[in-house]
Amino acid sequence: MKLLLTLALVVFAGVQDTAIYEPGKGVSLPQATRQVKADYTEEAKANRIEGAVFLDVVVLADGAVGEVKVAKSLDSIYGLDANAVKAMKKWEFKPGTKDGKPVAVRVHVEMTFSLR
Numbered sequence: 047m048k049l050l051l052t053l054a055l056v057v058f059a060g061v062q063d064t065a066i067y068e069p070g071k072g073v074s075l076p077q078a079t080r081q082v083k084a085d086y087t088e089e090a091k092a093n094r095i096e097g098a099v100f101l102d103v104v105v106l107a108d109g110a111v112g113e114v115k116v117a118k119s120l121d122s123i124y125g126l127d128a129n130a131v132k133a134m135k136k137w138e139f140k141p142g143t144k145d146g147k148p149v150a151v152r153v154h155v156e157m158t159f160s161l162r
Contacts, residue, residue, distance in 0.1 A: 066104055066150045069142065074149050076105040076139040084133035084157050089124035094161060097121075099130035101155045107148040109139040120159065130157040 067073040084099075100118035103111060114134045116127050134155060142151035 050074065057071070062152075066152050067142065067144055068152055073143075073144045073151060074142045076109070076142040076153060078137060079109070079140055080136075080138035082133045082136040084129045084159065086159060086161075087125040087129065089114050090121055090126050090159070091123060091161065095121050095124060095126060096160055098156045098158045101134055101157065103134055103153050103155050104150055105139045105141060105153055106142050106150050109133060109141045111135050111137050111139070112150065119152065126159055133157065 057162075097120045098118075099116060099120045102113075102115045102117045104113045106112045111134060114131045116122075116131065119127050121127055131134045134157070141148040142153075143149060
């Protein structure tokens with residue numbers, strides 16, 4: 047019985063808060079400390095594609111970028127959506143907090159592509 051209880055405590059101790067919060071109601075927004083601009087592809091330039099890719103991003107409690115999803119596509123054919131996701135994964139943040147502790151927060155990011 048003691049072995050089972052010890053095993054249960056070890057398993058419980060390994061469980062972390064995996065909740066992903068939305069900003070507001072006591073949850074602060076993460077602050078970008080490193081931003082990486084997305085590269086244009088030659089094909090997108092040749093086709094004069096301009097506009098924005100909207101991304102849903104999870105900023106983890108350690109400030110790293112977790113899951114990144116395209117919420118509104120600009121170009122899935124010539125690679126701008128993919129380049130926006132690739133660049134976003136290189137960003138770094140001061141994490142958002144809840145009750146004074148760092149937590150994972152879902153944010154929305156707009157990456158703009160302009161030929162000017």
